[in-house]
Amino acid sequence: MISVTPSILVISVLNPNARVFDVIMRTEYGTSYNSYVVLGSEKIALIEAAHPDFLDVYFAHLGDALGDRVPDYLVLNHTEPDHTGTVAALLERYPDLKIVVSRPGSLFLKSIVNRDDLDCLIVGDGDTLDLGDKTLQFISAPLLHWPDTMFTYCPEERTIFTCDFLGAHFCEPETFDTKVSHRAAYLSAAQHYFDGIMSPFMPSVRDGLEKLGALDIDYACVSHGPILTRGCELERQIKRYAEWSADVARTRPLVPVFYCSAYGNTAALAERTCAGIRAAAPQADVELYDLIEYDLDELRALMNASDAFALGTPTINRNALPVVWELLAGIDGVNFAKRPVAVFGSYGWSGEGVPRVAEHLASLKANVFEQQLRVKFVPTKSDLASAEDFGRAFAEAIS
Ligand code: FEO
Numbered sequence: 323m324i325s326v327t328p329s330i331l332v333i334s335v336l337n338p339n340a341r342v343f344d345v346i347m348r349t350e351y352g353t354s355y356n357s358y359v360v361l362g363s364e365k366i367a368l369i370e371a372a373h374p375d376f377l378d379v380y381f382a383h384l385g386d387a388l389g390d391r392v393p394d395y396l397v398l399n400h401t402e403p404d405h406t407g408t409v410a411a412l413l414e415r416y417p418d419l420k421i422v423v424s425r426p427g428s429l430f431l432k433s434i435v436n437r438d439d440l441d442c443l444i445v446g447d448g449d450t451l452d453l454g455d456k457t458l459q460f461i462s463a464p465l466l467h468w469p470d471t472m473f474t475y476c477p478e479e480r481t482i483f484t485c486d487f488l489g490a491h492f493c494e495p496e497t498f499d500t501k502v503s504h505r506a507a508y509l510s511a512a513q514h515y516f517d518g519i520m521s522p523f524m525p526s527v528r529d530g531l532e533k534l535g536a537l538d539i540d541y542a543c544v545s546h547g548p549i550l551t552r553g554c555e556l557e558r559q560i561k562r563y564a565e566w567s568a569d570v571a572r573t574r575p576l577v578p579v580f581y582c583s584a585y586g587n588t589a590a591l592a593e594r595t596c597a598g599i600r601a602a603a604p605q606a607d608v609e610l611y612d613l614i615e616y617d618l619d620e621l622r623a624l625m626n627a628s629d630a631f632a633l634g635t636p637t638i639n640r641n642a643l644p645v646v647w648e649l650l651a652g653i654d655g656v657n658f659a660k661r662p663v664a665v666f667g668s669y670g671w672s673g674e675g676v677p678r679v680a681e682h683l684a685s686l687k688a689n690v691f692e693q694q695l696r697v698k699f700v701p702t703k704s705d706l707a708s709a710e711d712f713g714r715a716f717a718e719a720i721s
Pocket of ligand 1: 402405545546
């Protein structure tokens with residue numbers, strides 16, 4: 323058990339062997355699930371719980387932190403199961419524990435603990451909770467990265483509990499940023515984390531930073547990775563988030579062309595589609611991206627930042643390739659509607675890859691280009707010319 327301040331303890335469940343998080347995100351440096359205990363003179367609050375796979379470790383650490391004391395509140399800054407998977411067990415151990423959560427969080431939580439009768443203390447932006455000589459102040463921060471997200475601030479300790487915001491999937495035995503031994507690896511993990519978790523919600527990131535900027539903060543108690551302290555990574559991480567989320571006014575439309583290719587045939591179509599878009603839209607930034615050659619989180623961020631994009635896939639087993647679906651799994655569903663998208667690809671036997679991807683994108687309310695370019699096996703010169711026409715027509719349709 324480690325103290326952040328004399329009244330704030332951190333319970334850090336370490337998972338150094340995690341290599342995939344939330345099923346889809348690589349975690350090269352493992353992760354930790356951090357939760358906290360705030361000791362007020364009258365009341366005790368827990369902040370966040372833990373992943374259900376680590377229930378025994380979590381309870382062991384919690385016992386070390388609390389001793390015979392019984393917590394009064396459990397504050398959940400959002401309800402994703404890596405921080406709420408132990409809530410049902412906590413309620414069994416502490417039946418009088420009052421859960422403090424945002425209104426949308428209370429609805430999610432009922433289905434996570436499967437208790438319709440769960441009676442939460444619902445808090446909104448600006449509400450406070452009195453622990454005696456400590457206060458918890460709640461700050462609404464929706465879509466960072468769940469709809470129910472909020473921050474919790476303890477002004478007496480100048481400490482903010484940001485849950486996922488500003489965190490990193492990075493597992494060090496030491497809990498604080500001052501103790502990080504491989505700083506370059508930490509920075510890489512922090513950017514990867516931002517790209518994968520926060521980048522789909524850039525306006526919300528900027529709102530969150532503005533709210534933090536109004537506070538006097540010595541510690542940012544994140545739910546993954548090292549705690550950020552003033553004078554070490556706190557200011558730097560906030561500055562990095564500001565840079566990464568900057569609303570750069572683009573003077574040129576961004577129209578990436580993504581593809582994967584088994585034998586170079588979809589690649590050839592991608593090149594000519596790209597050439598067609600460039601010819602018809604010389605004012606646009608149009609680049610080719612082979613899904614196998616790039617970091618998928620970077621490409622997902624690019625896709626979400628784009629004004630339009632084209633996507634090429636072969637067909638294997640009557641479907642698009644897994645890497646195509648992996649890319650599309652990162653679509654920002656909040657801001658994706660009406661995004662112009664064109665789909666193309668080479669196939670050998672039946673060719674379902676292209677229409678399946680187009681159908682999926684339409685279901686996400688994309689503006690799917692009515693033409694679909696499909697070529698059997700190796701593109702002929704005529705097919706390549708058609709690919710260029712396809713790209714040109716797509717560009718003209720979105721200009
Ligand atoms: Fe770490 Fe969104 O949960």
